[in-house]
Amino acid sequence: MPHSAPTWSELVQGWELGIYREPIYCGLLAGLLLGYLGVYIVLRRMVFITAAIGQAAGMGVALAFFAQIHLALAVPPVAGAVVFALLFTGVFALPLERLPVSRESVLGVAYLVAWAGSVMVGDRISQEAHDISSILFGTAVLVRSEDFHSLLAVGSVALLWYAIGHRGVTFALFDPEAARVQRLPVRLIELTSLLWVALCVSVATRALGVLPVFAFAVIPAVTGLLLFDRLRWVLAAAASLGALAGGGGYLAAFFLEFPVGACQSAVAALFFTLALLARGARAWRSLLPA
Amino acid sequence: MSDAARIDRGSDPALLRCERLQVGHSGRALVPALDLELRAGEFVAVVGRNGTGKTTWFRTVLGLLAPVSGRVIARPGLRLSYVPQRIQLDPLYPALARDVVAMGVERGLSFISPRLREPALVHGALERAGAMAYAERPFRSLSEGQKQRVLLARLCVAAPELALLDEPTSAMDAVAEREALSMIDGLRREQATSVLVVSHYLGLVREFAERVVLFDSACETVLVGPTDEVLAHAVFQRNYPRPGGDACETH
Numbered sequence: 001m002p003h004s005a006p007t008w009s010e011l012v013q014g015w016e017l018g019i020y021r022e023p024i025y026c027g028l029l030a031g032l033l034l035g036y037l038g039v040y041i042v043l044r045r046m047v048f049i050t051a052a053i054g055q056a057a058g059m060g061v062a063l064a065f066f067a068q069i070h071l072a073l074a075v076p077p078v079a080g081a082v083v084f085a086l087l088f089t090g091v092f093a094l095p096l097e098r099l100p101v102s103r104e105s106v107l108g109v110a111y112l113v114a115w116a117g118s119v120m121v122g123d124r125i126s127q128e129a130h131d132i133s134s135i136l137f138g139t140a141v142l143v144r145s146e147d148f149h150s151l152l153a154v155g156s157v158a159l160l161w162y163a164i165g166h167r168g169v170t171f172a173l174f175d176p177e178a179a180r181v182q183r184l185p186v187r188l189i190e191l192t193s194l195l196w197v198a199l200c201v202s203v204a205t206r207a208l209g210v211l212p213v214f215a216f217a218v219i220p221a222v223t224g225l226l227l228f229d230r231l232r233w234v235l236a237a238a239a240s241l242g243a244l245a246g247g248g249g250y251l252a253a254f255f256l257e258f259p260v261g262a263c264q265s266a267v268a269a270l271f272f273t274l275a276l277l278a279r280g281a282r283a284w285r286s287l288l289p290a
Numbered sequence: 291m292s293d294a295a296r297i298d299r300g301s302d303p304a305l306l307r308c309e310r311l312q313v314g315h316s317g318r319a320l321v322p323a324l325d326l327e328l329r330a331g332e333f334v335a336v337v338g339r340n341g342t343g344k345t346t347w348f349r350t351v352l353g354l355l356a357p358v359s360g361r362v363i364a365r366p367g368l369r370l371s372y373v374p375q376r377i378q379l380d381p382l383y384p385a386l387a388r389d390v391v392a393m394g395v396e397r398g399l400s401f402i403s404p405r406l407r408e409p410a411l412v413h414g415a416l417e418r419a420g421a422m423a424y425a426e427r428p429f430r431s432l433s434e435g436q437k438q439r440v441l442l443a444r445l446c447v448a449a450p451e452l453a454l455l456d457e458p459t460s461a462m463d464a465v466a467e468r469e470a471l472s473m474i475d476g477l478r479r480e481q482a483t484s485v486l487v488v489s490h491y492l493g494l495v496r497e498f499a500e501r502v503v504l505f506d507s508a509c510e511t512v513l514v515g516p517t518d519e520v521l522a523h524a525v526f527q528r529n530y531p532r533p534g535g536d537a538c539e540t541h
Contacts, residue, residue, distance in 0.1 A: 119538070168396065170393075175379050181370050181372040183370075230428075234384050
């Protein structure tokens with residue numbers, strides 16, 4: 001029997017049954033949230049922090065299992081993931097600029113330590129190792145209701161913090177020394193901002209998986225930076241394009257029958273390509289005689 | 291240790307006081323201990339050849355580096371503002387020139403309170419610094435000299451009691467540099483802002499500064515005193531010799 005392509009009526013039917021509602025909402029929300037936060041991640045030159053937080057969370061889950069199996073301690077794996085993601089992120093709020101190496105290098109070292117640690121601990125809990133990925137990494141196809149609501153709660157508070165602290169966050173990011181001289185609590189601002197990023201990334205990864213979360217945290221922000229010269233417009237563009245990639249990517253995956261996370265990333269990359277072309281066209285026009 | 295000469299001292303309460311302050315890196319002092327008091331409305335220039343420790347001293351005074359020994363005592367609640375030496379600001383950061391100037395308004399936790407409109411101060415500061423023409427341009431697209439004007443406008447907006455400027459005009463031409471230092475001097479006269487500026491342009495130092503701090507690492511000397519006295523001092527002559535033997539103007 002020939003395979004028939006999915007139709008709108010099937011999508012609507014699935015929506016009414018509630019099958020697609022939360023994954024689409026979650027894609028929209030994660031795209032919007034991580035698109036917005038991603039601007040700060042990209043401007044801090046820490047794009048790989050998203051992947052690294054996932055790896056640290058993996059180590060936290062592995063240690064939670066280790067504690068359950070070998071130490072008879074009832075540590076919830078998700079708590080292990082969140083605690084390790086936060087601890088890991090705390091490292092980047094330290095005064096790393098005093099070291100004679102780049103922040104990116106420290107990020108690489110921390111990522112590798114977390115990776116090696118989770119493999120080593122995983123080796124001692126091999127019977128549970130398969131659960132680590134299921135606890136850590138969701139699939140964007142079907143999103144659990146509690147994951148969506150966790151993301152909604154954490155994301156709302158994170159956006160509230162960034163909205164309230166926007167001027168301080170941007171000043172501390174742009175010119176931290178002048179901000180310190182003007183007595184802004186730069187280190188605290190940095191730590192709080194990064195902790196919210198860590199929480200959002202770990203909760204979103206649990207709901208959707210690593211690939212779309214990494215994509216949402218990087219591609220819309222870079223696209224916004226290509227398109228606009230003012231932070232507020234970059235933030236608005238990144239959040240909007242992230243949401244469009246999250247929702248649109250799900251629909252594209254449904255109709256084209258591709259994996260959801262990959263499709264969401266591809267839609268974000270499509271926006272990036274269009275922005276790159278627009279920027280190129282703008283640069284070309286400026287070279288033409290008036 | 292060397293001679294750290296103190297030539298004058300006023301009676302006004304100090305805004306900021308350096309007590310036996312030694313600065314350096316990794317616990318190693320670059321220059322001898324220095325005592326200095328800055329009072330309201332003073333214009334003090336810091337001079338010295340490259341690598342003499344001016345910037346390290348400056349950053350220690352600002353609290354950005356820890357002293358090797360001694361201490362810096364600022365009057366409680368002192369409003370400081372800073373213009374960095376080079377344009378150390380993030381070249382990727384998407385901000386218009388006036389957004390950068392508006393940052394000067396922030397102080398402590400002021401950023402938490404809502405501000406629906408940009409303060410009128412920003413407009414005035416851009417005018418004053420001669421940066422109005424590019425207020426709406428992305429900061430990253432400006433020339434280095436234009437960026438320095440924008441940072442000077444940010445300094446004006448901050449209405450500091452003590453302004454610390456580390457080679458704030460290094461990318462400007464001679465005319466623009468004079469205009470900029472006149473503007474800073476105007477700030478000093480109008481608002482009794484105390485100014486501490488690192489500069490290599492000795493002609494302007496002579497014109498604007500009341501006191502000079504001279505760093506000389508070769509002789510391990512720091513001189514502090516009235517401009518005329520320091521510029522006539524043998525240590526200064528040794529640092530800035532004219533071809534004929536006298537001190538020369540440098541930029």
